Amino acid sequence: MPVSALSVIKSDSPEKWQVILSDLITDPKELLQILELDPPTEEISESTLKQFPLRAPRPYVARIEKGNWKDPLLRQLWPSYLEDQSPPDYSIDPLIESLSNPVPGLLHKYSGRVLLTPTAQCAIHCRYCFRRHFDYQLNTPSRSGWNGALNYIRQDHSIVEVIYSGGDPLAAADRHLAWLTKQIAQISHVKILRIHTRLPLLIPQRVNQTLVDWLTRTRLKVVLVLHVNHPKELDQQVISAINTLDANGITILNQSVILKDVNDNSRILAELSQALFSINVLPYYLHTLDKVLGVAHFDLREKEALRIIDELQKILPGYLVPRLVREVPGMESKTTLA
Numbered sequence: 001m002p003v004s005a006l007s008v009i010k011s012d013s014p015e016k017w018q019v020i021l022s023d024l025i026t027d028p029k030e031l032l033q034i035l036e037l038d039p040p041t042e043e044i045s046e047s048t049l050k051q052f053p054l055r056a057p058r059p060y061v062a063r064i065e066k067g068n069w070k071d072p073l074l075r076q077l078w079p080s081y082l083e084d085q086s087p088p089d090y091s092i093d094p095l096i097e098s099l100s101n102p103v104p105g106l107l108h109k110y111s112g113r114v115l116l117t118p119t120a121q122c123a124i125h126c127r128y129c130f131r132r133h134f135d136y137q138l139n140t141p142s143r144s145g146w147n148g149a150l151n152y153i154r155q156d157h158s159i160v161e162v163i164y165s166g167g168d169p170l171a172a173a174d175r176h177l178a179w180l181t182k183q184i185a186q187i188s189h190v191k192i193l194r195i196h197t198r199l200p201l202l203i204p205q206r207v208n209q210t211l212v213d214w215l216t217r218t219r220l221k222v223v224l225v226l227h228v229n230h231p232k233e234l235d236q237q238v239i240s241a242i243n244t245l246d247a248n249g250i251t252i253l254n255q256s257v258i259l260k261d262v263n264d265n266s267r268i269l270a271e272l273s274q275a276l277f278s279i280n281v282l283p284y285y286l287h288t289l290d291k292v293l294g295v296a297h298f299d300l301r302e303k304e305a306l307r308i309i310d311e312l313q314k315i316l317p318g319y320l321v322p323r324l325v326r327e328v329p330g331m332e333s334k335t336t337l338a
């Protein structure tokens with residue numbers, strides 16, 4: 001395993017996450033060469049490539065099986081021509097998040113919780129991402145630009161939890177995150193900081209001492225929600241990054257999206273829950289796909305998702321079965337389907 005990982009890491013110092021993050025694979029040709037898939041079996045979508053470019057971190061690509069178009073990790077990042085489809089019920093902002101965006105950088109949809117977007121950047125472009133058309137220009141304020149969001153939280157005493165969401169919040173510099181967290185920790189009614197991130201599994205080197213320092217020094221209770229979709233996303237380096245977070249007392253949950261031809265299978269999802277549990281990560285949500293333009297080829301019928309959950313319930317103890325949820329615009333929480 002380390003041999004293939006090294007072979008795709010071009011940078012001189014593979015231990016520095018910033019170097020790896022600045023050296024993503026963005027050229028489809030390079031990706032295909034590394035994966036020995038040249039010429040491609042599945043054409044690229046030139047139009048979506050401009051709007052939502054290819055981004056693939058090398059440590060993640062190292063886990064993709066060479067020569068295999070059906071690899072579940074490759075499916076998640078390949079900008080396929082299938083993205084050009086536009087079925088009638090798909091749109092740019094299916095969740096109507098623009099209505100819950102009272103100040104730049106902050107979304108307030110659910111009672112007691114607000115979501116902040118500390119950075120527009122991601123270490124990968126997940127092709128199924130529901131924020132692929134989100135206006136990050138407007139929603140990633142500079143330092144002084146955060147005053148609006150911080151004042152909003154100060155004034156609303158019902159807010160007990162602040163959630164860092166994406167982009168991928170851990171793509172931001174620790175200096176910035178530590179600063180923002182300190183501002184939030186000074187607001188006494190906020191008790192919990194939740195971080196939704198894929199970085200520890202994309203670039204496990206991200207979990208370093210600097211990160212652990214600010215995560216463990218804040219008075220806030222920290223909850224980390226990973227987005228692992230497939231057990232193959234967990235290699236030894238990822239596991240040791242997660243072990244580090246766990247050893248430092250951070251509660252870690254996982255959410256996945258159920259995706260056609262990636263993880264729409266009870267055996268794979270059971271294996272994922274078991275692999276996560278063995279490293280102290282509990283399954284939280286299994287999201288159905290949000291109908292954003294460009295993702296229709298990942299969709300599966302709700303009936304099919306329910307059948308898979310039903311099978312999972314027969315294989316796993318209840319605490320290892322994620323809650324199947326859908327996001328319905330205007331609802332005061334996610335809607336549980338099973």
Ligand SMILES: *Cc1c(COP(=O)(O)O)cnc(C)c1O
Pocket residue numbers: 107108109110113114115163333334
């Ligand atoms: C999912 C979500 C939350 C958190 O919801 P939980 O059910 O507490 O996980 C908060 N804000 C937004 C905008 C969300 O989409």
Ligand code: SF4
Pocket residue numbers: 121122123124125126129130131166167168198
């Ligand atoms: S990391 Fe999250 S925000 Fe970024 S592309 Fe993937 S799903 Fe979207």
